[in-house]
Amino acid sequence: MRRLLPLLLLSLTACGAEPAATPPPTTTTAAPYVRTPLDCSKLTVTPLTVEPGIGYIIGxxxxxxxxxxxxxxxxxxxxxxxxxxxxxxxxxxxxxxxxHPHQTSVDAMEIKRQPNELNIGAGNRLEMDLWYDIPVDTQPKLLRDNTCTTTIPLPG
Known part of the structure; x- marks a missing residue:
């Protein structure tokens, strides 16, 4: 019986104890993305192929x-x-x-699993697809970098 007494007292103490207050979770918000003129001078965008007239996409x-x-x-x-x-x-x-300007197609970019933001390492080259939804009665002319206010001619 004497052996059980400390165990009984320990369990009674644990039941009556109030839980320790946990601090509220801290939320950190990342700074909004902003391209700088330095980014513009250090990133080179080269269109490799243009494929017009795609009637549907499958992902x-x-x-x-x-x-x-x-x-x-x-x-x-x-x-x-x-x-x-x-x-x-x-x-x-x-x-x-x-x-007429056209932004990338959100639907096509998501279905084809293209990234929303790219971090390109030092001296690296990355290839990706840009998807646009434009009217049937027109053709692509050029890419325009809205941030750097530069134009990029398309091949062909």
């Missing part, structure tokens, strides 16, 4: 029809600096033959 989890036609532009982005730089596909708009 691992969805298939989708465009409002007009999908345009796939394969680009190589090269970082010529000794540190990493960041870019986003939404920074590049496609101007069509009628000089």
């Amino acid at each position: 691992t989890h969805a298939e989708w029809l465009p409002k007009g036609q999908y345009i796939r532009i394969r680009v190589a982005i090269t970082n010529t600096d000794s540190t990493f730089h960041t870019t986003r596909p939404t920074d590049y708009q496609l101007d069509d033959a009628a000089d």
